[in-house]
Amino acid sequence: MTTINNPFVMYGYKGAEYFCDREKETEKMMTSLHNERNITLVAPRRMGKTGLIHHVFQQLEKQYDDVKCFYLDIFATKNLEQMVQLMASEIIGKLDTISQSALRKVQEFFSSWRPTLTIDELTGIPTFSLDLKPNEGRESLKRIFEYMKQSGKRCYVAIDEFQQIMNYPENGVEALIRSYIQFLPNVYFVFSGSQQHMMEEMFLSANRPFFQSSLVMSLPCIAESKYLSFANRLLSSQKREVDVDTFTYIYSQA
Ligand SMILES: Nc1ncnc2c1ncn2[C@@H]1O[C@H](COP(=O)(O)OP(=O)(O)OP(=O)(O)O)[C@@H](O)[C@H]1O
Numbered sequence: 001m002t003t004i005n006n007p008f009v010m011y012g013y014k015g016a017e018y019f020c021d022r023e024k025e026t027e028k029m030m031t032s033l034h035n036e037r038n039i040t041l042v043a044p045r046r047m048g049k050t051g052l053i054h055h056v057f058q059q060l061e062k063q064y065d066d067v068k069c070f071y072l073d074i075f076a077t078k079n080l081e082q083m084v085q086l087m088a089s090e091i092i093g094k095l096d097t098i099s100q101s102a103l104r105k106v107q108e109f110f111s112s113w114r115p116t117l118t119i120d121e122l123t124g125i126p127t128f129s130l131d132l133k134p135n136e137g138r139e140s141l142k143r144i145f146e147y148m149k150q151s152g153k154r155c156y157v158a159i160d161e162f163q164q165i166m167n168y169p170e171n172g173v174e175a176l177i178r179s180y181i182q183f184l185p186n187v188y189f190v191f192s193g194s195q196q197h198m199m200e201e202m203f204l205s206a207n208r209p210f211f212q213s214s215l216v217m218s219l220p221c222i223a224e225s226k227y228l229s230f231a232n233r234l235l236s237s238q239k240r241e242v243d244v245d246t247f248t249y250i251y252s253q254a
């Protein structure tokens, strides 16, 4: 295993070793997704939503065969087309084993949008981008969902910063996505966001498309005692330790 300089991870997810607690939430998310329930994760900034999604996805892929997890962060997308383009690059081609015939199949499946293929020099992983004309977002989104459906694989798709879709200029993106997800027997979703009121409005208002479409979860702070033992486990490898009083002080400042 590669060691990292700072075991207290500031960005991204570096593996279960550096991930503290969240046992109950991990279990709840894994069980719900396995039982074909979509999840909505709502919690304030920096509470650990993104980390938890990666953690759950890593466990799911480890535990079950033929499961494929996709993580999309749509924070930087400004409209439906950009979201579709992001989905295309993350998802298309990743459900097939890399072979000439599989790549040809993908090319044919998305032929209306002349997919361009780039291959990562280091990993050999193919990435597709689509040639989308204005107003083709809806059709191509549908095609991406069809692609996941026909793969026969069990797919989990996380859309992080999901409230961003409310800022898209196109009308009815919420209803559009909602209408697709209910007809995909092998694809389940995690919608995550930190804008509490926007997320709650979308998922808890009876007049909105996503009403009662998923299990809504929030994330509490990690308990002090759990984090103390986690910190000391990591520090012990550097032959260091933090005492309870010092830790209580640091914890109360956070
Ligand atoms: N369970 C955990 N154990 C250890 N570190 C964690 C844990 N959860 C989150 N972190 C760390 O805390 C920081 C914030 O977590 P994360 O990015 O997951 O939060 P977030 O809720 O997605 O925040 P934002 O709303 O800003 O996207 C990250 O550096 C992450 O590595």
Ligand SMILES: [Mg+2]
Binding pocket: 049, 050, 051, 160
């Ligand atoms: Mg996040």
